[in-house]
Amino acid sequence: MHLPLPAACALLTAAALFTGVAPAHAADPAPITVVTSDFEDGTAQGWAARGGETVAASDAAAHGGTGSLAVTGRTAGWQGPSLDVLDVFEKGTQYTVTAWVRLADGAAADSARLSVERHTAGVASYDQVAGNTAVSAGAWVALSGRYTLATDVDFLRVYVETADTTGSFFVDDVTVSYVPALPIQTDIPRIRDVVTEFPVGAAITAAETLGVHGELLARHFTSVTPGNALKWDATEPAENSFSYAQADPLIAYAKANDLAVRGHTLVWHNQTPAWVFTDAAGAPMTATAENRALLLARLENHIRNVAAHYGDDIATWDVVNEVIDESQPDGMRRSTWYAVTRLDYIRTAFTVAREVAPHAKLIINDYNTNVPAKRDALFNLVAKLRAEGIPIDGVGHQVHINIGWPTVAETEAMLQKFVPLGVTQQITEMDVSIYRDNSESFPAPPADRLLAQAYVYRDMLALFRRHAGEITSVTLWGLADDNTWLDTFPVTRKDAPLLFDTMLQAKPAYWGVVDPSRITPPAASGCAVSYRVTGTWPGGFQGEVRITNTGAAALAGWSLSWSFPSGQRITQAWNGTPRQSGADVTVTNAAWNGAVAPGGTTSFGFLGSWTGANTAPSAFTLGGAACSVT
Structure with missing residues (x-):
C-alpha cells in the first residue's frame, strides 16, 4: 500500500537538503x-x-x-x-x-x-x-x-x-x-539501523500507534515512552481506583512490534490528582507526622499497583521526575511531596519500585541538567541517596533544547559529571525547538532554522554515540512535528522540534542523525558581513555589524554567528538579540528588522568588553551558511 518515493523525488529532496532548503513534499495532497x-x-x-x-x-x-x-x-x-x-x-x-x-x-x-x-x-x-x-x-x-x-x-x-x-x-x-496521509518513506535508512549504540525511542500517545504513524514508529524506533498514559492522573484518578485504559493499548502495541518500553512516571509534582495531597479530613496537607505517613502510604500503594500491573513488560521506569530546584539552598523542589515528607518520598519510591519491579532500571529524571547548578544539585542528591543504599540505577537527562542552546561542550560536561557515580545515563525527552526565545513565532519553519536544527541533532547524536559507554538509551519527546507539546508550551505557536515533519516525512534533522553529509550548508554567496569597531576605551568598545543579503530570496528572519578570537564579551546590544557562550556569539533579528530583501542590508550594534587584545572575528555564518567578510 505504501510505495517508495520515485527516484526522481528522492534526488530532488537530496539536492534541496544539500542547499539547506526545506523541500516541499512531492504531490502534497490538498486538504x-x-x-x-x-x-x-x-x-x-x-x-x-x-x-x-x-x-x-x-x-x-x-x-x-x-x-x-x-x-x-x-x-x-x-x-x-x-x-x-x-x-x-x-x-x-x-x-x-x-x-x-x-x-x-x-x-x-x-x-x-x-x-x-x-x-x-x-x-x-x-x-x-x-x-x-x-x-x-x-x-x-x-x-x-x-x-x-x-x-x-x-x-x-x-x-x-x-x-x-x-x-x-x-x-x-x-x-x-x-490532509490525506502521505505514505511513509521506505527508501531512506531506518534510524534503528544507523544508530546501533543504544536504543532510540519516541514518546507516544495512542495516535502514534495508528495507521501511517504506527508504521513510521515501528520502522525507525526501538523503544517507546507513553507520554501521559502512565502518569498518576491517568492511572489512579481516584484513591485506590486504578485505570489502565490509556496505557494498556500502548504497551500492547509495543509488545506486538518488539519495542522496549520506558515507564514515565511514577512520581511527579504535576499531573497528580488533588486527592493525593489532601489529609484524612479532606483539607490540603501540611507537614505533620500523620500526613507524612498517609502520603507515603498512598505513594507505596500507587507504585505497588501500577508497577506490578506491567511487571517485566516495562524494563525501565522514570521513578521520580523533576525533583531539583537549583534556586533553593538545598537544591530541592518545594513540591507538596517535599514539604510533607522531605526526601522520604524519593527513598520510598525507589525502594518500593525495586521490590515490585526487581529487574527494571530505575531512573531519576530531570530537565536542564546541562545547567551547572542544577546538574550539581542532582549529582549531590543521587550520590547521597545511593550512599544510603537507595536503588537509583540511573539519571535521566530530558534534553529539551533549542537551536541556540546549550553547546555541545555544556552537554558533554553534563554527561561527564555523573560518570564517577557509576550510574546509567539516559536521554529521556529530547527535542530541539526552532525558536530561540518566547518572542519568536513563524507561520512555517524557515529553512535556515531547519538547517540549524539539523546541525544540533547531528552534533548531539554524535556526542551521545561517543559516550555510548555511559548512555543506554536516547528517547525523542514525540514521533513527528504534527504532535508536539511545544506547540502550546511555553507559548502557543507552531514548533517543529522532531526528525519528521507534520506529514511524517524526513526533515534535515533526520539526515543530521542518519547521514550528516546530506545537510551541507548553502553556498557562501548568500550573505556578506561587515564588522567594525566604532569606538574603544580601556576595557570596553562599541561595535557595528552590517549584514547584506546577497542571495536571490528574501530573508524572513536571520541569526548571525561568530567566535570572538580574543575573549571579548558582549554586554549590551541594540537592533538584535545576542546570546554568548564562551567565545561563541549568536545574534538574532529584532522584531522590526528580520525581513531583508535580496540585495538589502540590516545592521545591529553592541557594547563589549575586552582585555589585552580586541581582534576582529574573521568568519561569520548566517543561519548556518558561511558569509563573505567585507
Missing part, C-alpha cells in the same frame, strides 16, 4: 474540509451550549461576512459553544480545527482555547486541541490545532472555552479539515 460554520444563515448551525450559557447567531460582530455566533451569560470558563463531531471524525485521521474568536465589547482580556470532550462507555475525557491564546475585544484571533481521535467513543464534541474569565465572546468561521 479536505469536513466542517464549515460561518453563521451567515442566521442560525447556530448545530452549535450548542455546554452549560447554562446562551449560544445564538448574531450580527453584532463578524470575522467574515455579517454573522457570527455569540456566547453570553457564562458563569464558568468551561462554558462555551460545542459542536457534535461524532459522525464526522474518523479514528486515526488527524484533523486541523480552526475557529476565529474575539471577546465582546467591554469584556476583560483573557485566553481562549479549543478542546474536545469524548466519552467511552460513559466515562468522559478531555483533550486540548489549541492551547491558551490571548484574546481581546479589539481583534479576531485564530485558535488552531491538530487533533487525532485515537480511541473508540460514543460521544465526541469540539468546543471553545476560556482560561480565566466568564465574559461574553463571539466565534466565527470555524473549519475542520484533514
Whole structure:
C-alpha cells in the first residue's frame, strides 16, 4: 500500500537538503474540509451550549461576512459553544480545527482555547486541541490545532472555552479539515539501523500507534515512552481506583512490534490528582507526622499497583521526575511531596519500585541538567541517596533544547559529571525547538532554522554515540512535528522540534542523525558581513555589524554567528538579540528588522568588553551558511 518515493523525488529532496532548503513534499495532497460554520444563515448551525450559557447567531460582530455566533451569560470558563463531531471524525485521521474568536465589547482580556470532550462507555475525557491564546475585544484571533481521535467513543464534541474569565465572546468561521496521509518513506535508512549504540525511542500517545504513524514508529524506533498514559492522573484518578485504559493499548502495541518500553512516571509534582495531597479530613496537607505517613502510604500503594500491573513488560521506569530546584539552598523542589515528607518520598519510591519491579532500571529524571547548578544539585542528591543504599540505577537527562542552546561542550560536561557515580545515563525527552526565545513565532519553519536544527541533532547524536559507554538509551519527546507539546508550551505557536515533519516525512534533522553529509550548508554567496569597531576605551568598545543579503530570496528572519578570537564579551546590544557562550556569539533579528530583501542590508550594534587584545572575528555564518567578510 505504501510505495517508495520515485527516484526522481528522492534526488530532488537530496539536492534541496544539500542547499539547506526545506523541500516541499512531492504531490502534497490538498486538504479536505469536513466542517464549515460561518453563521451567515442566521442560525447556530448545530452549535450548542455546554452549560447554562446562551449560544445564538448574531450580527453584532463578524470575522467574515455579517454573522457570527455569540456566547453570553457564562458563569464558568468551561462554558462555551460545542459542536457534535461524532459522525464526522474518523479514528486515526488527524484533523486541523480552526475557529476565529474575539471577546465582546467591554469584556476583560483573557485566553481562549479549543478542546474536545469524548466519552467511552460513559466515562468522559478531555483533550486540548489549541492551547491558551490571548484574546481581546479589539481583534479576531485564530485558535488552531491538530487533533487525532485515537480511541473508540460514543460521544465526541469540539468546543471553545476560556482560561480565566466568564465574559461574553463571539466565534466565527470555524473549519475542520484533514490532509490525506502521505505514505511513509521506505527508501531512506531506518534510524534503528544507523544508530546501533543504544536504543532510540519516541514518546507516544495512542495516535502514534495508528495507521501511517504506527508504521513510521515501528520502522525507525526501538523503544517507546507513553507520554501521559502512565502518569498518576491517568492511572489512579481516584484513591485506590486504578485505570489502565490509556496505557494498556500502548504497551500492547509495543509488545506486538518488539519495542522496549520506558515507564514515565511514577512520581511527579504535576499531573497528580488533588486527592493525593489532601489529609484524612479532606483539607490540603501540611507537614505533620500523620500526613507524612498517609502520603507515603498512598505513594507505596500507587507504585505497588501500577508497577506490578506491567511487571517485566516495562524494563525501565522514570521513578521520580523533576525533583531539583537549583534556586533553593538545598537544591530541592518545594513540591507538596517535599514539604510533607522531605526526601522520604524519593527513598520510598525507589525502594518500593525495586521490590515490585526487581529487574527494571530505575531512573531519576530531570530537565536542564546541562545547567551547572542544577546538574550539581542532582549529582549531590543521587550520590547521597545511593550512599544510603537507595536503588537509583540511573539519571535521566530530558534534553529539551533549542537551536541556540546549550553547546555541545555544556552537554558533554553534563554527561561527564555523573560518570564517577557509576550510574546509567539516559536521554529521556529530547527535542530541539526552532525558536530561540518566547518572542519568536513563524507561520512555517524557515529553512535556515531547519538547517540549524539539523546541525544540533547531528552534533548531539554524535556526542551521545561517543559516550555510548555511559548512555543506554536516547528517547525523542514525540514521533513527528504534527504532535508536539511545544506547540502550546511555553507559548502557543507552531514548533517543529522532531526528525519528521507534520506529514511524517524526513526533515534535515533526520539526515543530521542518519547521514550528516546530506545537510551541507548553502553556498557562501548568500550573505556578506561587515564588522567594525566604532569606538574603544580601556576595557570596553562599541561595535557595528552590517549584514547584506546577497542571495536571490528574501530573508524572513536571520541569526548571525561568530567566535570572538580574543575573549571579548558582549554586554549590551541594540537592533538584535545576542546570546554568548564562551567565545561563541549568536545574534538574532529584532522584531522590526528580520525581513531583508535580496540585495538589502540590516545592521545591529553592541557594547563589549575586552582585555589585552580586541581582534576582529574573521568568519561569520548566517543561519548556518558561511558569509563573505567585507
